[in-house]
Amino acid sequence: MDLSTVFRLDGKVAVVTGAGSGIGRAGAEVLAAAGARVVVADLDLAGAEETVAGIKEADGEAVARQVDVADPHAVTALVDETVSGLGQLDVLVNNAGIMIRRPLTEVPPEEFDRVLAVNLKSVLYGCQAVARVMRPGSAIVNTLSTIIDFATAGTGSYAATKKGGEALTRTFALExxxxxxxxxxxxxxxxxxxxxxxxxxDDSGRFQQDRFDELASRMASSSPLGTVAESLDSAYAVLYLASEASRFVTGHVIRVNGGASMA
Ligand SMILES: NC(=O)c1ccc[n+]([C@@H]2O[C@H](COP(=O)([O-])OP(=O)(O)OC[C@H]3O[C@@H](n4cnc5c(N)ncnc54)[C@H](O)[C@@H]3O)[C@@H](O)[C@H]2O)c1
Structure with a gap:
């Protein structure tokens, strides 16, 4: 048995949304390192181009595309351009997301609509668009959140999108x-x-390192492993779910949270 090939994606084409920074960037880098040609899609084109530059420096193949995942026509166009330009689409990572913190009692309708559109409707649009073109053996990975297992005050609209994303994941897996x-x-x-x-x-645009470190250490203590995640940790899970190694896994959610929740 040659295990070195099981996680390889040579000859495959992957689209990763929200890959201009953070977890999406790490996912794009890992998929490219595994041999995939990667379409790095983001609203922030400069961020996407930075990701592509990093992938190319590491001898990977990638192109940057600007997309607003909240726009179904833009998502369909991204998928169609990928297939016409690169010949196929084997992996979609619906990863782009935003977080707005506000008590649910105060969330205005337009803010709720935007969070729903970017975090949840985008998953529907992405899955629908690739379902038209994907061949057997293809994989979709949706970035959800540990928040699917908890309720926390101030994050209700975000949580609703991620819990909804879990429902879409399972139903698309069936369909x-x-x-x-x-x-x-x-x-x-x-x-x-x-x-x-x-x-x-803060209000003057200054990053408050002390408060950030304090929160990070509180978050670390919620894991039996005693640390917080790096973007790469989720990227490795994306690689597993995109590769042949997970060929009999579908409708599943991998929690990359150091055991902070164990549903
Ligand atoms: N960071 C965490 O602690 C955490 C935890 C759980 C889940 N997540 C999820 O991980 C995903 C990635 O977030 P991140 O933590 O890397 O944050 P991030 O802000 O670094 O990355 C999000 C990316 O999405 C892009 N984006 C935002 N709106 C977009 C739109 N309408 N169209 C296209 N791109 C858009 C942004 O430009 C950015 O590059 C999100 O879905 C987020 O909800 C993050």
Whole structure:
């Protein structure tokens, strides 16, 4: 048995959304290192181009594309351009996401709509778009969150999108399974990225390192392993779910949270 080939993605094409930073960037880098040609898609084109530059420096293949995942036409166009330009699409990672903290009693309708559109509707649009073009053996991975296992005050709209994403993951797994397409989720624990840092920027735009470190150490204590995640930890789970190694795994969510929840 040659285990070195099981995790390889040579000849495959992957699209990773929200790959201009954080967990998506790490996912794009790992998939490229495994041999995939990667479409690095993000609203932030400069961030996507930075990711591509890093992948190319490591001798990988990648292109940057600007997309707003909340726009179904833009998502369909991204998928169609990928297939016409690179010939196929084997892996989709629906990863782009935003977090807005506000008590549910105060969430205005337009804010709720935006979080739903970016975090949840995007998963629907992405899965629908690739379902038209994916061949048997393809894989979809949706980035969820450990928040699917907890309720915390101030994060209700975000939690609703991630719990909804879990439901979409399982239902798409049922609907696309007969066509040989697997659909799974990765639920990261607290990770040092743009989303977690943005909360600690004060009114003058200054990053509050002390408060950030304090929160990171509180989050670390929720794991039996006593540390917080790195983006790479979720990226490794994405690689597993994208590769042949997980060929009989579908409708599943891998919690990359150091055992902070064990559902
Ligand atoms: N960091 C954590 O602690 C954590 C924990 C659990 C889940 N997650 C999830 O991981 C995913 C990645 O987040 P991250 O932590 O790497 O944060 P991040 O802010 O570093 O990355 C998010 C990326 O998504 C992009 N993006 C935002 N809106 C977009 C849109 N409409 N269209 C396209 N791209 C868009 C951003 O430009 C950014 O590059 C998100 O789905 C997030 O909910 C993060």
């Amino acid at each position: 696309l399974g007969p066509r040989g397409i697997r659909v799974n989720g990765v639920a990261p624990g607290w990770t040092d990225t743009g989303i977690t840092r943005q909360r600690h920027v």
